[in-house]
Amino acid sequence: MTPMHAGRPFRLFRNLNAKIASIPMILTALVIFVGGTAWTVFYSFTNSKLLPRASFVGFDQYERLWATPRWLVAVENLAIYGVCTLVFSLVIGFLLAALMDQKIRFENTFRTIFLYPFALSFIVTGLAWQWILNPNFGIQQVVRNLGWESFTFDPLYNADIVIYGILIAGLWQGTGLIMCLMLAGLRGIDGDIWKAARVDGIPTWKTYVFIVIPMMRPVLVTTLVIIASGIVKVYDLVVAQTSGGPGIASEVPAKYVYNYMFLAQNLGQGFAASTMMLLSVVIVVVPWAYLEFGGKRRHG
Amino acid sequence: MTSVVVKDVSLSFGAYDVLKQLNLDVPEGEFLVLLGPSGCGKSTLLNCIAGLLDVSDGQIFIKGKNVTWEEPKDRGIGMVFQSYALYPQMTVEGNLSFGLKTAGMARDEISTRVARASEILQIEPLLKRKPAALSGGQRQRVAIGRALVRDVDVFLFDEPLSNLDAKLRSELRVEIKRLHQKLANTMIYVTHDQIEAMTLADRIAVMKGGVIQQLDAPQVIYNKPVNRFVAGFLGSPGMNFLDGEVEGGAVPAFGIAGTKIPLDRYGFDHVAAPGKAVLGIRPEHVALGDAASTMPFSAEIGVELVEPMGSDTLVWTKLGGQSFAFRVEAERHISRGDRLCIGFDPARASLFDGQSGKRI
Amino acid sequence: MTSVVVKDVSLSFGAYDVLKQLNLDVPEGEFLVLLGPSGCGKSTLLNCIAGLLDVSDGQIFIKGKNVTWEEPKDRGIGMVFQSYALYPQMTVEGNLSFGLKTAGMARDEISTRVARASEILQIEPLLKRKPAALSGGQRQRVAIGRALVRDVDVFLFDEPLSNLDAKLRSELRVEIKRLHQKLANTMIYVTHDQIEAMTLADRIAVMKGGVIQQLDAPQVIYNKPVNRFVAGFLGSPGMNFLDGEVEGGAVPAFGIAGTKIPLDRYGFDHVAAPGKAVLGIRPEHVALGDAASTMPFSAEIGVELVEPMGSDTLVWTKLGGQSFAFRVEAERHISRGDRLCIGFDPARASLFDGQSGKRI
Amino acid sequence: MVEQVFRAVPDMAAVAPATSRASGLVGPSGPRPRRTFSRRNIFIYGTLFVVAIYYLLPLYVMVVTSLKGMPEIRLGNIFSPPVEITFEPWVKAWSTACTGLNCDGLSRGFWNSVRITVPSVFLSIAIASVNGYALANWRFKGAEIFFTVLVVGAFIPYQVMLYPVVIVLREIGLYGSLWGLVLVHTIFGMPILTLLFRNYFASLPEELFKAARVDGAGFWTIYLRIMLPMSLPIFVVAVILQVTGIWNDFLFGVVYTKPDTYPMTVQLNNIVNAVQGVKEYNVNMAATLLTGLVPLVIYFVSGKLFVRGIAAGAVKG
Amino acid sequence: TDLEVTHWWTSGGEAAAVAELAKAFDATGNKWVDGAIAGSGDIARPIMIGRITGGDPMGATQFNHGRQAEELVQAGLMRDFTELAEKEGWTKLIHPKSLLDGCTLDGKIYCVPVNIHSQQWLWLSNKAFADAGVAVPKNWDEFVAAAPALEKAGIVPLAIGQQPWQTTLAFQVILVALAGPETFQKVFGDKDATLAAGPELAKVFAAADQARNMSAKSNVQEWNQATSMVISGKAGGQIMGDWAQGEFQVAGQVAGKDYTCLPGLGVNEIISTGGDAFYFPKQTDPEKAKAQEALASVMLSPATQVAFNLKKGSLPVRGDVDLNAANDCMKKGLEILAKGNIIPAPDQLMSADGVTQINDLFVEFFANKELSAEDAQKRFAEIIAAAD
Ligand SMILES: Nc1ncnc2c1ncn2[C@@H]1O[C@H](COP(=O)(O)OP(=O)(O)OP(=O)(O)O)[C@@H](O)[C@H]1O
Ligand SMILES: Nc1ncnc2c1ncn2[C@@H]1O[C@H](COP(=O)(O)OP(=O)(O)OP(=O)(O)O)[C@@H](O)[C@H]1O
Ligand SMILES: [Mg+2]
Ligand SMILES: [Mg+2]
DSSP states (O other): OOOTTTTOOOGGGTTHHHHHHTHHHHHIIIIIIIIHHHHHHHHTTBOOOSSOOOOBOTTHHHHHHHHOHHHHHHHHHHHHHHHHHHHHHHHHHHHHHHHHTTTOTTHHHHHHHHHGGGGSOHHHHHHHHHHHHOTTTSHHHHHHHTTOTTOOOOGGGOTTTHHHHHHHHHHHHHHHHHHHHHHHHHHTSOHHHHHHHHHTTOOHHHIIIIIIHHHTHHHHHHHHHHHHHHHHHOOHHHHHHTTTOSTTTTOOHHHHHHIIIIISOOHHHHHHHHHHHHHHHHHHHHHHHIIIIIIOOOOO | OEEEEEEEEEEEETTEEEEEEEEEEEETTOEEEEEOOTTSSHHHHHHHHHTSSOOSEEEEEETTEEOTTSOGGGGTEEEEOTTOOOOTTSOHHHHHHHHHHHTTOOHHHHHHHHHHHHHHTTOGGGTTSOGGGSOHHHHHHHHHHHHHTTOOSEEEEESTTTTSOHHHHHHHHHHHHHHHHHHOOEEEEEESOHHHHHHHOSEEEEEETTEEEEEEOHHHHHHSOSBHHHHHHSTTTTOEEEEEEEEOSSSOEEEETTEEEEOTTSOOSSOOOOEEEEEEEOGGGEEETHHHHTSSEEEEEEEEEEEEOSSEEEEEEEETTEEEEEEEETTSOOOTTOEEEEEEOGGGSEEEETTTOBBO | OEEEEEEEEEEEETTEEEEEEEEEEEETTOEEEEEOOTTSSHHHHHHHHHTSSOOSEEEEEETTEEOTTSOGGGGTEEEEOTTOOOOTTSOHHHHHHHHHHHTTOOHHHHHHHHHHHHHHHTOGGGTTSOGGGSOHHHHHHHHHHHHHTTOOSEEEEESTTTTSOHHHHHHHHHHHHHHHHHHOOEEEEEESOHHHHHHHOSEEEEEETTEEEEEEOHHHHHHSOSBHHHHHHSTTTTOEEEEEEEEOSSSOEEEETTEEEEOTTSOOSSOOOOEEEEEEEOGGGEEEHHHHHTSSEEEEEEEEEEEEOSSEEEEEEEETTEEEEEEEETTSOOOTTOEEEEEEOGGGSEEEETTTOBBO | OHHHHHHTHHHHHHHOGGGSOTTTOOSSOSSOOOOTTOHHHHHHHHHHHHHHHHHHHHHHHHHHHHTSOHHHHHHOOTTSOOSSOOOHHHHIIIIIOOBTTBOOTTHHHHHHHHHHHHHHHHHHHHHHHHHHHHHHHSOOTTHHHHHHHHHHHTTSOHHHHHHHHHHHHHHTTOTTSHHHHHHHHHHHHHHHHHHHHHHHHHHSOHHHHHHHHHTTOOHHHIIIIIIGGGOHHHHHHHHHHHHHHHHHOOHHHHHSOOGGGOOHHHHHHHHHHOOOSSOOHHHHHHHHHHHHHHHHHHHHHHHHHHHHHHHHHTSOO | OEEEEEEOOOSHHHHHHHHHHHHHHHTTTOEEEEEEOOSOHHHHHHHHHHHHHTTOOOSEEEEETTTTTHHHHHTTOBOOOHHHHHHHTHHHHBSSTHHHHTTEETTEEOEEEOOBBOOOEEEEEHHHHHHHTOOOOSSHHHHHHHHHHHHHTTOEEEOOOSSHHHHHHHHHHHHHHHHHHHHHIIIIISOOHHHHHSHHHHHHHHHHHHHHHHTTTOOOOSHHHHHHHHHTTSEEEEEOOTTHHHHHHHTTOOBTTTEEEEEGGGTSOOEEOBOEEEEOBOOSOHHHHHHHHHHHHHHHSHHHHHHHHHHHTOBOSBTTSOOTTOOHHHHHHHHHHHHTOEEOOHHHHSOHHHHHHHHHHHHHHHHOTTSOHHHHHHHHHHHHHHOO
């Protein structure tokens, strides 16, 4: 056969349509995410103020960042908020899903009730809870009116626990979706497993803990991703509920970034804080994303 | 002594009746196979016996004890599922011992039992592995082991082999049979594979639409099916069915399109009433050539299609205008278009009523 | 004239080579079956021929034209998938005509073709239904119809019957065979069911690990397998394998645990070198009782397990300490513990090298 | 838990053998008796009920407050139902609340939100579904790398990207226009939507895709004729996610628009924060409810489909 | 021509003042398109800057003049008004001159100051003190002394909103009052860190500590809510700029009768001359550019100045307008202005970055009792040392 590779087309043009159709994705990935990130990191080494300027100051911005009490508070808050959100979302979401999975009546009603907060914006959520937790009108006042004069419940006005006040609202908004995901996961588990456990005489709770939960790994991963991506971004909720107060007690990194970039007109500092956030995201997410999407291939 | 008794059990999902007043007695030590097409209620019946489904009506006894309202674990049963239903995150050993541990059994008793079961099933080398690291056949063995360690009187199998490939299936089939011979427990085994049913069962219960059609030894079911459904369900290649008419008279006969098949040697269940009927004859009961001419009925046919199956060959022809297949040894060289003489003994055939499909 | 030529085709997924320098010639009008265990690369090869996967190396010709880089639609092929792959939102008619419409064919030409295909497959009454409203068998027929309307030279089937139940499978098998006889197209058919392969194929290509082990007529493959893998893969119940040693000398013989099987009648491929070997003998080639004693080799054995399969019965015993099964007619009454005399003709056996597994 | 409930059963059986039917069955027969008020049921429904109250409380407070007059609110109990129902706050929130000189309440923001949401939802879903389809079915070299970048991008806080996006929009001349905002929503909706669509399309039988290719259908024909008609559940999820996400968006709305194109959330923020004298909580709550109305209605109407779609697209990985 | 004007004047008094500007501008045949962004300058400024740098500039925008827009000007995004200023003789009109200095960069004028705001005011509720049974204080020390009586009567002595800039403002006012304008100038203007760490400032921090104790119970966010506490007598007083006066006016209160104002906390009668200014981003459309000029002129016209500043409660930027309508407090301010007891506003002295850091410090200081005055001072000195 003379032309061994006769007609072999130019590689780039195979699946041309697919490649064309992927251009928006590629552009977004490259220009916005990679480009934007690189740009941010680049200017974090400058002393840009209101406008980005390439005058380098080395790691000055980072040194200043880690010496700033507000940033430290923000990081600490994010850690507390993150861990609590993660734990409580998963636990509450799972418990609710498990309850919903007991072949209950009015399942649709309950599910709608648990899910509807997800439809509301953080701004709305924040306002509603700010109102309920307001010591002059909300729960505290109501309980006091009932006769318990010394009752105190003002998380949004107490610097020590304000982050938990935000957590209450955050959980209210987000657990419904987690419940839905978990429920879908539970429903996806082979019914024979349940039967086998019953024949083996394993109590329900034990079946959940030792058998079902470990089997829900894929759902848990998805859920974790969703929760985690929400945690890093927490901003609107804080702004709507406390604006970071009292004092700087409920600051979060995203707010720090925003404030320094635009309010303080110190882009360099804002970018340095962004870069730190990115770094933590990358450390957590990239290994996972690689395993999930890069490493293995689907069967064909 | 009877081991499992199902008495007048009915079960409905909403308005849909899956089991209808079903009765079944399984003597101790019997290997009973529930055979039937998909959706006929086999798994449902098995789940009722296991206590995994609440019956709508009726009772279930195991070892003489009314267990209708007992929990599955208290019924003295072990169950093996089609999808194995192994606990994926536990090792094989964990899978075997989890139920025992939960029941609060002593450590050494547990390890004795696990050791015994894994010896019987030859899965000792696998004990430390997780199910994901096992082949299909090994998983199935572990699933059986999990039932085995429970040391129960009755084993329930729900299509345990249908997820395996043909080769493995026939191997494990033999193993299950051996296991039964060794343990001599009562076993109730659900399948829709008739070969499995034939090879494993002491008795087969053929089900259709939630009703047991026939409950008998495999050979009886194979050779004397009580109705056309049972006849057609067993055997591969399937029984040939010829539509025709029973003609009364001194010598009753079966007429199809001009051909007459004498029925004097056929063992009628009851007196033959003339009318529409179906004659069933199994492909392997058809003789060829010289042997054919000695048969009570013989005819010459043209070969339409030849299907060599390795060990033997299936030949498709038409008899009285209706499709008709018979089996010959693989050595016989037959090709399309050949004309052959075939014959069979109506005594080995089955005759069914044209309307009801019942054996006549 | 050759219809499909696969030349030195390799394919890898990442570092994993699925097909390795594979060659295959399919003459026009042949029914070629690709047979092999799961994961051996059958579907991959078929997809390469269809153009659904890009080969890593090598060339593919259809009707003498190099189509290695052609789009699937330009290769003159039709393909039928295991899961039917019917477009669920279109009617049967829509399914059949989709490809033609896409190609911009004239309306009346389309309807002629659809009418013809649906007549051949007898699906005319179904044309207005959606796939969800069809039974498995009907769906499969529509899937075939979709390939049929394309009026192509080569049909590719990827396990088209494996989602159907046993009964339907054997029916449709016959239909496909009839279809081939009617159309006389080239057909390449993937399966891992050896019965399907045996009954349908003009030639069978037995694959393993991306390599064709043997390519020959079904009877040749069945009776003269080139290696132990092929021997074991075909036949159900499978071939008996006895491990032992070939002993040279004037009369070559096969020795197992004290027993000697003479090999003088065995047709050696090449001169027998003494050494470890495996003797394979098919269960249906074993004679019993009187017939056994006339065989070149005979022995007395004890029955371990009896598997009645309806049409015939499988008996498990031990020969020279190794598991050994043979087949008898269903009428023969044999039970566990019986002692019988069996025998076989080594000329019908196969002998494989102990190391390489190759036929000697 | 389950166990204990059933253990109570034999005693019940002892008292109720007479329930067996006339067929002469003795002993337990028929279905296991179950009490409606078993401890298990009390626990399950009790818990669900309590939790439901926690979830409903804010909504209740918002509704009740929005129907009260200011004097009543100052009296203090946020949980007490309104003595005198007034729709004044709703009217005010919708049409007369002031921000600066503009006193047309949320009404203007509503139409802006509609004009932003509709094209954004449409465009983002169109692009993401095609991307997901290309990723799932037309895998080409490098696609997974871009996709991984995209998914990691889902974690990046939007604040970090605000500035680069300003630059990009400025360079392509879309800054401040409606289409600029649509583009921003499309970009930031892409990671999660693409993930959803990719998973969903990957869960459809691949043979269908192959069959269509053999039938001669190309990239777009397969997408439009084969894939789209089968993707209702995931489209429902995507639409719900995007409509709520975009409708509720504040940050992009405030940064990338100007006053005449402010979406409803920005108007809401303006009304709530533009305090003139005392805070009018009732108006704020009414405004809040009005803003949340659209996504709420969508959830109440299509919650079931949403859950089903989530199961189809998100759980499979 | 339509001209969009962005600002963050959304409280009652502010909105009324803006309406005056709009009315005057509309009268020139153009149209004021209002782009109010609620919240505060902190929320609005990023949006404005984003719009300007993003290439979609508004017609005019409010900034506190000073260094907030410095870089935008440097980047050439703002319109140069030198020509118009020379034609209309702004240099002569505008009083004090320092106002125009804030608009000037390299000798060119880029903004139009519209008012003078002074921060150094203590607003007192006459009703609150009457309720508590003490006389209305005349200076800071009396105020501190009266605090316990107020508290006993269930009145919050000092109302401070939680917004960061309010806490900084309170501190700065106390600093000017107790330590004098020179110290202020040295600390904020010359960034004298030694002084900032010294004993003089320690005194100020101690006073701030007192202020924070007095304000512990004021759970409000916005400044005007704090003002509203004073108006309603729920709080004794508030340290706030003169714009608070607008709120008193909207509430119909009369200076001297319902409320009392103490410039410089009654200690050091000095006011800062910050204020709001309008900047005009460069426009491509010549029509718009013409409208910008019209707006600039109209903003400085005497009539507008009077109408606007009366509503806003601030002082006009020209010395030649007649302010007979002004109330007590405003007149006090005018007097001080006339005397020349003025200092520049901190915004003019310090970059936004430094201001933000100081805001962060004081908002924390006022909310967090555990942060001692000494520690706060130490951190303050560090910020001053690093500021530019
Ligand atoms: N939970 C359920 N709700 C409603 N109908 C059900 C339920 N479980 C089973 N069925 C119906 O009951 C009938 C019997 O089901 P069953 O699983 O017993 O069939 P089967 O004989 O085991 O079939 P297969 O061979 O496919 O396993 C089927 O028609 C099925 O659709
Ligand atoms: N897209 C893919 N990526 C990586 N490996 C693949 C892919 N597709 C198939 N394989 C691997 O290639 C091998 C051959 O696959 P193929 O589908 O051809 O097997 P098969 O012979 O058709 O098996 P079966 O009988 O199960 O259909 C398998 O081991 C499979 O895991
Ligand atoms: Mg079943
Ligand atoms: Mg395959």
